[in-house]
Amino acid sequence: MIYEDTGITLPTSDDFVSKLIPNWISFVAQLAALLVLIAVVIFFAYKPVKKIITQRQEYIENNIKQSEADKLIAAQNAKQSEEMVIASQKKADQLVEDARKASLDERNRMVDETNQLIAKMKDDAQKDIEQATLDAKDAIRKEMIDLALSASSEILKREVNEKDNARIAEDFIRSIED
Numbered sequence: 077m078i079y080e081d082t083g084i085t086l087p088t089s090d091d092f093v094s095k096l097i098p099n100w101i102s103f104v105a106q107l108a109a110l111l112v113l114i115a116v117v118i119f120f121a122y123k124p125v126k127k128i129i130t131q132r133q134e135y136i137e138n139n140i141k142q143s144e145a146d147k148l149i150a151a152q153n154a155k156q157s158e159e160m161v162i163a164s165q166k167k168a169d170q171l172v173e174d175a176r177k178a179s180l181d182e183r184n185r186m187v188d189e190t191n192q193l194i195a196k197m198k199d200d201a202q203k204d205i206e207q208a209t210l211d212a213k214d215a216i217r218k219e220m221i222d223l224a225l226s227a228s229s230e231i232l233k234r235e236v237n238e239k240d241n242a243r244i245a246e247d248f249i250r251s252i253e254d
Contacts (some may be wrong), residue, residue: 220252221245 224245 082242217249220249
């Protein structure tokens with residue numbers, strides 16, 4: 077129906093049904109075109125994108141696994157390093173202790189050597205003093221003998237032989253020493 081005043085035409089029931097239910101040939105052609113379009117999108121876009129996403133996912137998972145393995149290795153290396161540091165510290169402590177003991181032993185050895193040297197020097201000095209005392213006594217004895225001989229010659233005013241001189245001197249010395 078057409079309204080002549082307004083210039084608007086109203087659809088009829090046949091037009092309405094024809095627009096609601098399309099032509100079967102065009103429907104099948106559009107459906108086929110849609111299916112071809114979906115197949116092309118799946119083949120050229122979806123599968124490559126899915127492949128890229130899968131590869132990226134595998135790459136991330138491998139990185140996670142590798143980082144976990146590296147973390148374990150790093151923990152083991154840290155533990156080994158700590159053990160090595162502790163062992164090195166113990167060895168250094170032992171070396172210091174050994175050096176301290178060696179220095180104490182060396183000091184004690186040097187003190188002993190010095191004490192032995194001092195004792196030897198004392199003994200040598202004592203022997204020298206005793207020898208000097210004996211030498212001095214001998215010198216005094218000789219001097220006394222000479223004095224006694226000269227005194228006895230004066231007293232006796234005569235010549236005394238050597239045997240008499242020796243006997244007189246010995247008697248004189250014995251009397252002085254007693």
